[in-house]
Amino acid sequence: MLGAYLTDPGRRGLGLKDQVFQRLGIVMTPISQLIGTGSKMISMAQVPIRLAADYAGADADMTLRLVEPIKSELRRHSLMNLYNSIELPLLPVLLKMEMYGVALDAAFLAELERTLAEQIRVLEHEIYDTVGHHFNINSTKQLGDILFGELKLPSGRKTKTGYSVSADVIESLRGKHPMVDYLLEYRQLTKLKSTYVDGLLALMDPLTGRVHTSFNQTVASSGRLSSSNPNLQNIPVRTEVGRQIRRAFIADPSFVLLTADYSQFELRILAHITHEPRLVEAFSKGEDIHTITAASLFNIPVAEVTKGQRRLAKTVVYAVLYGQSAFGLAQITGMSNSEASEFIKRYHETFPNIKGYVDSTLNQARIQGYVNTLFGRKRFFPEMRTLAFNERLALEREAINMPIQGGNADLIKIAMIRIQNELEKRKLKTRMILQVHDELVFEVAVEELERVKRLIKGMMEGVARLDVPIKVEMKVGRNWYEAEPME
DNA sequence: GCAGTCACG
DNA sequence: ACGTACGTGACTGCG
Numbered sequence: 259m260l261g262a263y264l265t266d267p268g269r270r271g272l273g274l275k276d277q278v279f280q281r282l283g284i285v286m287t288p289i290s291q292l293i294g295t296g297s298k299m300i301s302m303a304q305v306p307i308r309l310a311a312d313y314a315g316a317d318a319d320m321t322l323r324l325v326e327p328i329k330s331e332l333r334r335h336s337l338m339n340l341y342n343s344i345e346l347p348l349l350p351v352l353l354k355m356e357m358y359g360v361a362l363d364a365a366f367l368a369e370l371e372r373t374l375a376e377q378i379r380v381l382e383h384e385i386y387d388t389v390g391h392h393f394n395i396n397s398t399k400q401l402g403d404i405l406f407g408e409l410k411l412p413s414g415r416k417t418k419t420g421y422s423v424s425a426d427v428i429e430s431l432r433g434k435h436p437m438v439d440y441l442l443e444y445r446q447l448t449k450l451k452s453t454y455v456d457g458l459l460a461l462m463d464p465l466t467g468r469v470h471t472s473f474n475q476t477v478a479s480s481g482r483l484s485s486s487n488p489n490l491q492n493i494p495v496r497t498e499v500g501r502q503i504r505r506a507f508i509a510d511p512s513f514v515l516l517t518a519d520y521s522q523f524e525l526r527i528l529a530h531i532t533h534e535p536r537l538v539e540a541f542s543k544g545e546d547i548h549t550i551t552a553a554s555l556f557n558i559p560v561a562e563v564t565k566g567q568r569r570l571a572k573t574v575v576y577a578v579l580y581g582q583s584a585f586g587l588a589q590i591t592g593m594s595n596s597e598a599s600e601f602i603k604r605y606h607e608t609f610p611n612i613k614g615y616v617d618s619t620l621n622q623a624r625i626q627g628y629v630n631t632l633f634g635r636k637r638f639f640p641e642m643r644t645l646a647f648n649e650r651l652a653l654e655r656e657a658i659n660m661p662i663q664g665g666n667a668d669l670i671k672i673a674m675i676r677i678q679n680e681l682e683k684r685k686l687k688t689r690m691i692l693q694v695h696d697e698l699v700f701e702v703a704v705e706e707l708e709r710v711k712r713l714i715k716g717m718m719e720g721v722a723r724l725d726v727p728i729k730v731e732m733k734v735g736r737n738w739y740e741a742e743p744m745e
Numbered sequence: 746g747c748a749g750t751c752a753c754g
Numbered sequence: 755a756c757g758t759a760c761g762t763g764a765c766t767g768c769g
Contacts, residue, residue, distance in 0.1 A: 647757090
């Protein structure tokens with residue numbers, strides 16, 4: 259955990275642990291190799307006690323040897339404060355969240371499993387019928403050959419290995435062949451069944467009926483958490499059928515689920531960092547930021563903004579925030595390239611300070627070799643000048659995004675530490691069980707509900723004093739579907 | 746073990 | 755001239 263903030267985990271070069279190991283000449287043998295099981299996964303309980311003891315001893319020894327070298331690296335990069343005031347205190351908070359876990363409605367999932375299996379079976383047959391023979395629908399190769407070879411449908415993008423058969427390509431074939439609709443539905447339902455229904459049931463503790471995710475603290479380069487086994491940060495929400503999965507996440511008897519969402523957090527952080535007057539003004543007055551943006555982009559009064567225009571404005575805002583090109587914006591919105599670049603231009607005219615932020619962040623990355631968040635979290639960048647054009651652009655987008663996404667991560671982590679402290683200090687039964695980047699989920703004892711809502715809202719909104727107010731929206735329900743906030 | 750696909754913020 | 759939005763994790767097929 260100690261060293262993850264110095265490198266770029268998962269992306270470039272060795273992690274700090276491996277750098278230190280290399281310097282100290284240490285090579286650790288994986289336990290599977292010690293006992294000769296090869297790549298076959300076995301439980302630790304099956305490892306002979308003598309070997310397990312040696313391995314555990316070596317593990318502890320190596321960890322201890324890493325402490326000083328890594329701390330000195332943290333000091334060298336002025337990261338001890340981040341470590342001491344955020345990451346280290348967060349560790350026990352995450353541990354408790356993992357141990358509490360989330361209760362699942364196993365009967366609901368089992369019933370959903372049966373329904374989906376039947377629907378999938380029907381769709382499979384429809385697909386085989388329209389094509390005229392069986393094939394493996396899950397094989398991108400077979401599917402591509404059938405769609406674009408056999409059926410002669412117009413192919414779109416190519417991938418390294420052949421035709422692209424991703425949803426947006428298939429979507430463009432709607433109406434051209436009867437299998438298209440079946441295929442898209444088949445894709446959606448098999449995804450739900452395998453990843454969410456079967457996946458969650460397989461990871462549920464049969465005795466307690468709960469699942470216990472791992473919150474990974476040292477994976478994301480931006481400082482975000484990630485969640486695995488199962489990933490509880492990507493439970494479906496965008497489509498109604500997917501959203502049903504959330505009904506499976508329930509509260510214990512005499513408890514309810516409470517979700518608390520930071521509203522437009524990244525944009526508020528952007529407003530704070532850039533001091534952009536129009537953004538700051540809109541947030542301070544409590545106005546709907548996407549409606550304001552839409553009015554300006556379309557040059558119409560706020561009262562005349564339609565839902566579609568608002569949605570488009572939201573897309574443009576995030577496009578600019580993440581450095582998307584006019585081409586990319588055109589692709590996902592369906593507008594023309596020139597319309598897209600006109601929108602981006604108007605956005606910069608409306609919020610002129612944003613451009614300054616982009617330029618100064620890029621300069622920072624170039625000159626000092628890293629960019630940072632408000633709380634000093636850093637992301638390092640290699641020498642950009644030597645890179646190929648498109649590689650450099652990719653790094654530039656990462657640099658622009660990091661202070662915002664990372665600032666978001668800093669702030670919610672601080673709120674989590676304070677909330678957990680407060681829950682314990684007040685001996686409340688309520689427990690924090692999930693974090694989904696700008697949302698916290700709590701399992702709240704019914705009798706504590708009003709008190710806990712006040713407490714959590716206050717602590718989340720008061721996590722820092724920014725140039726703009728911080729707003730949290732809450733919702734309560736018996737399950738995560740009922741408690742899922744709007745937007 | 747990689748590639749493609751798709752679920753989320 | 756180039757490829758085209760940031761950050762993740764899980765599942766399936768295939769060499």
